Amino acid sequence: MTGHREATARTGVVIRELREVPEFEQVYALFDGIWHPEPRNVPMTVELMIGFAHTGNYVAGAFEGERLVGASVGFRGRERSLHSHVTGAVVTGRGIGYALKAHQREWCRKNGLDTITWTFDPLVRRNARFNLVKLGALPEKYLPDYYGEMADAINEGDPSDRVLTVWRVRDAGNASPTPGVANRPVLLEAGDDGWPVVRKAEGDVVLVGTPPDIERLRREDPAAARAWRAAMREVLGGLMEAGGHVAALTNHGEYVVTVRRLFHRGFAAL
Incomplete structure (x- = not known):
């Protein structure tokens, strides 16, 4: 993975830790503009950011001149x-999110931390690609309806299933060898109508x-989106619960899961 200084230089922004109330208010406004949450469901309050920043936790912003264009908030765990609880950028396609993660990784190294964890929606392919392919982080646990009901423009009306993802700070960017995926059985894929198709299959590596x-599917065909949520929970959630390990993501957006002696609700992997 590119170092944080190089990653930041490519974006043309300056990333720094935040300490002042007006800065936290800018972060609040930035997150509000991205998620458009109801007041009861804001990603992070100003008061929490103040508390986090002044007790040795991570609150950082990416600035283009005086304008805040990205921010990340995290807290120390076990x-x-x-x-890393929430990270967002208002400008896409410029690598600001990547630069924030590189800065976050360097912060953890300096503060003696070994891992960074966060959650993401396993249905969002672009986020899966960013996390697994670009960063080299890997999902380790499936969390059904993790946040409960979420009242914002992106997540409202959909169960908040997430996968807990772990990024090892010392060897981030040094991905493990990826199992071969040629001719591996596909347990879940999109049909011609966009709806999920679940299949029975056997193998030590499945897709x-x-x-x-x-x-887009949530907006245009909510019923299909709900079917995808149920299918992903059943297939990926079931495999991970039974000990399956997500090893990679293919170029077609398929999770590569290694399994051993698993049997789960209608499909077997020997």
Whole structure:
């Protein structure tokens, strides 16, 4: 993975830790503009950011001149870990999110932390690609309806299933060898109508597909989006609960899952 200084230089922004109330208010406004949450469901309050920043936790912003264009908030967890609770950028396609994660990783190194954890929606293919392919982080646990009901423009009306993802600070960017995926059985994929298709299959490495654009599907065909949520929980959630390990993501947006002696609700992996 690119170092944080190089990653930041490519974006043309300056990333720094935040300490002042007006800065936290800018972060609050930035997150509000991204998620458009109801007041009861804001990603992070100003008061919490103040408390986090002044008790040795991570609150950082990416600035383009005087304008805040990205921010990340995390707090220390167990076993020398930082939990990255929320990260967002208002400008896409410029690598600001990547630069924030590189800065976060360097912060953890300097503060003696070994891992960074966060959650993401396993249905969102672009986020899976960013986390697994670009950063080299890997999901370790499936969390059904983790946040409960979420009242914002992106997540409202959909169960908040997430996968807990772990990024090892010392060897981030040094991905493990990826199992071969040629001719591996596909347990979940999109049908011609966009709805999920679940199949029975056997194998020590299996593929679990994702919808091309779940956010568009939620707007245009909510019933299909709900079917994808149920199918992903059943297939990926079931495999991970039974000990399956997500090892990679294919170029087609399929999770590569290694399994051993598993049997789960209608499909077997020997």
